[in-house]
Amino acid sequence: MRALLVEDDDALRHGLAAALRAAGWQVDEAADGREGLYFAEEIAPDVAVVDLGLPQMSGMDLIAALRGNKRELPVLILTARDRWQDKVAGLKAGADDYMVKPFHTEELLARLEALVRRSAGWAQPVLDFGILRFEPAAQRVELHGEPVELTGFEYRLLEYLVLRAGQVVSRSELIERLYDQDYDRDSNTIEVFVGRLRRKLDPEGTLKPIETLRGRGYRFSLAPAGKD
């Protein structure tokens, strides 16, 4: 997942970016509104975190510009003022959620997970595929009711595929969304990670949750419970 972080306070931006990266996110950092708008349009992130008090272009103007361009990008606003006036104005301008400074980083991560999940069309906090259950806010995966131990990267990869269940996701899209920019794109690591995920989620090889479509990419093929 790629997150765009637009915050003018360097210490806060670096701290948040580090926390997001530690949780497996790809992060693009912008220090003012114009740069933020440029990144939002060029790299199409999955979610944006926008401070309201920005130089050059205010957070509110940035959101209005994004919405004016008909971008569906989910936006979480950061505000120092916890007056409802600001929250209402921000959400009316097109933001999807807000957090008041200071905040717990864990809560911010959970909110971002929820935003990404909802923007992928999943209304419920738990993604239920019967045998397999995902809880993005807690980064939790259960198989037959038992938690599955996944590394940060494995979880990111699985989440990306699960949120797009039924859709084909190309290998290059996965690389772009999950790896740092300086990653060697010819590497076959994606295949390695998919292989590890298959072994962890489907040790007997009966479930086949992740299909490989030769030359096109991968697809999470389980149907959500109750949608058969």
Next chain:
Amino acid sequence: MARDSLRHRVLLSLAIALLVFFGATVAVLEWSLGASLSRARDEVLEAQLLALIAVAEPVDETHSLTLPEPPDGRMLSPDSGLHAEIRDARGQSVWRSPSALGREFELPPPGGAGARDRWTQAEAAGPGFALSSMTIDWEFEDGTVESFRFMVAQSLEPWHAQRRAFRLGLVGWFGVLAAAMLAVLGFVLRRVMRPLGSIEREIREMETARRDQLSSEWPEELRGVAANLNALLRRERARQKRYQESLANLAHSLKTPLAAVHALLPEGGDNTPEQLGMIRSELTRMDRIIGWQLRRAAAAGAAGGVGIAPVVVAPVAGDLAATLDKVYPDRDISCELDIPDSIRFRGDEGDLQEILGNLLDNAWKYGRGRVRCSARVDSPGIIALHIEDDGPGLDPARASEALTRGARLDESHPGQGIGLAVVNELVSAYGGEVRVERSGLGGTAVVVSLPGA
């Protein structure tokens, strides 16, 4: 218009002054006319007396007098009001006019020859008489001299009637004049006071948000007042805006570093999890104290504001409900808004958002599936907002603690909201009241009374 308006005061004072002035004028005129009428009456009486003397003829045989033809025809008919009598020296009646039939006249003691008397005599049933007499020594042909007293009496009725008619005319005409004068003054006052009425109307319009400042077309005397009032309003609004902005800047400059410290706190490292937890809880406490004091400052600033237009409550509640639906997408709350468009809050829109936002946020957090927000006019000038949920409900002891939590923020435990305390502080700043009750939905009902418009 109020009873003690300037126009009423001026008109009332003028009416009293006119009453006193015209009253005195009427009294003086009447007195002076009465005096001249009395003089005229006496002159007529004198003329009648002299005419009576002139037509008297002697009866030489009896040394008496007679009157073959009275000087005035009225003396012949009874009750004509004009009577005459001649008496001799012994007081015996020598001649009486036929009109004096059955009437007795009391004469003062006679004087010598040539003595004149003038007096009035009251009557048991009637207006009374004005009388005049003269004593004359009459020399008969045989040289005998006898003293006779001639007397004429005239009824006071015509004189009274004249005075009555005059008084009626005088009072009537002066009354008409006074009324006309008051009407003219009323018209003049209305013209003079019209700009004051307009300025009052414009101020009312500003209070009800139909106008944001006074217009500029005023008579010279009011131009300064209007201009200064406008300047005062502009300054006050600018001051309010600056105050809010500096509070926002202060919040930003205090809270962004706090957020950075939160984000940068390293997990693990040299710190034990307990130490990290303590640092975090201290940071949280600092943040809450900052937030609380900023909110208090903002509340105290706004409640005393001048020229703030009333806020229609319904759209504010609607926006907040939409915001909360967006912020809590996983809580399946159905919110019922029952707020007539006529309900308006006399105060700052941000404060109303703050009050309703905190209460609705609580309702969304604690409600199981239903939230109701309704508003009514409680009594003239007071509106009551009801925010209800179907959650577990807040018991009264905890409610009063939650309402005053802000005041004891340092003692409070992390995780406890200060929403209700913020609401309480804001509502108190507006002179309102917060009550926590049990809702018909099963959970908590918070009832807030606020100034309405």
